[in-house]
Amino acid sequence: MFNANPGHFHNQGRLNCGVGLAATIGEEIKKRGGKKVLVVTEEVLVKLGVLDVVFESLKNAELEYSVFDKIEADPSAHLMDAIGGQGIKDGANCVLGVGGGSSLDSAKAASILIANPGTHILDYKGDYTGVNRYKNAPVPCFAIPTTAGTGSESSWNIAINDTDNVKKVRAQSPFYVPVFSVLDAKMIATVPASVAAGCGIDAFTHCFEAYISTNGSWAFSDFMALEGMRLISSNIRQYVANPGNQTAAQAMLIGSTLGGMCLSQAALGIVHGLAKPLSAHFHISHGTANALMLPHVVKYTWRGNPAKFAKVAEIMGVDTRDMNEVQAAKAACEAIREMCADIGLPCNLKDAGVDPEAFEQMAKDCIQGKPFFVNPCKGTLKDLIAIYKNAY
Ligand SMILES: NC(=O)c1ccc[n+]([C@@H]2O[C@H](COP(=O)([O-])OP(=O)(O)OC[C@H]3O[C@@H](n4cnc5c(N)ncnc54)[C@H](O)[C@@H]3O)[C@@H](O)[C@H]2O)c1
Ligand SMILES: [Fe+2]
Known part of the structure; x- marks a missing residue:
């Protein structure tokens, strides 16, 4: 495509x-x-x-x-x-x-x-x-x-x-x-495992959000984003397990640099939009905040562009040959959830110490940045609050 x-x-x-x-x-x-x-x-x-x-x-x-x-x-x-x-x-x-x-x-x-x-x-x-x-x-x-x-x-x-x-x-x-x-x-090589994991998911998210962005993504940013996601998803487990693994580390660095290039071309979306207030209100690191939101945002968003999500599944190593587009898109969501779970980051907002009382204010903060403008699946403040609730 x-x-x-x-x-x-x-x-x-x-x-x-x-x-x-x-x-x-x-x-x-x-x-x-x-x-x-x-x-x-x-x-x-x-x-x-x-x-x-x-x-x-x-x-x-x-x-x-x-x-x-x-x-x-x-x-x-x-x-x-x-x-x-x-x-x-x-x-x-x-x-x-x-x-x-x-x-x-x-x-x-x-x-x-x-x-x-x-x-x-x-x-x-x-x-x-x-x-x-x-x-x-x-x-x-x-x-x-x-x-x-x-x-x-x-x-x-x-x-x-x-x-x-x-x-x-x-x-x-x-x-x-x-x-x-x-x-x-x-x-x-000396990065602690939790930082390596959070930073790696941040890099993956730059590529992912640039890829599905409805503002700025084009042929060039797409191939960089896909290669970035491929490099990161196939090396993040090995790198987090052993940051001294030079092959995995070098691949992670190239993936994250591709992410920096992608985010300069295509605007980032709801994952970063919802993550930012988590850092501002609860001092959760940028990478961990993205990792907390990513699996929940993809579940919400895949319907906006199943074809691109199906491609993400493919580059993440899912065997999509016997799947239709919708099945492959859902498989991408599962592959992303598994990747975040495998590297030991907190899996929900509760474990990360977030107070649910703040959901509404954080969703208001997020919507000020107009995250739906670039997201393939449109929505409202209510949807953002629901994503926080699902992530709790
Ligand atoms: N410019 C951009 O395009 C862009 C994109 C995303 C995020 N950001 C910003 O970048 C900042 C986050 O950067 P970050 O995630 O790299 O975290 P960071 O620079 O704050 O570092 C995180 C932690 O890792 C430790 N650390 C770093 N390198 C280490 C090493 N080699 N060995 C041991 N410990 C090490 C640091 O001491 C620190 O405690 C935020 O301000 C975020 O908003 C910028
Ligand atoms: Fe980021």
């Missing part, structure tokens, strides 16, 4: 992919004119030794660098502004993010703020609409993901926690994609 929708693809960055390649980052930055590097990361990753190879590489390339290592999960606009301030004070002419999506998004934010002193990251909130909001182009941003999940190394997005208004917002532009990223399995 060929998807003849019009579409766009714009990724400005270069991607180097291979086990051990993080050790080349210093030379790669130097080749691209980097002189003073602001490294944006988390203290815990420095303590674990994840950054040893990076610091050594920067030293070998004789680059000057300073480190901001106070990244927190779901970084706030205030934190991002502070990192930009440090970059300006240190005279950084480029930024290197090493970490999960929280570190990479913060590095992307800092690269805009360093080039535009006196501005705040919330000034850049909103979607790219053909006119960039910045006056000066961001300084080059380099990225090394240490989780296989968000795809921030290849996406147009920066997720910003607007803590003053208790909501997650984003800045989006193709010019926010890092200019150079390294996908290296060694960098994700």
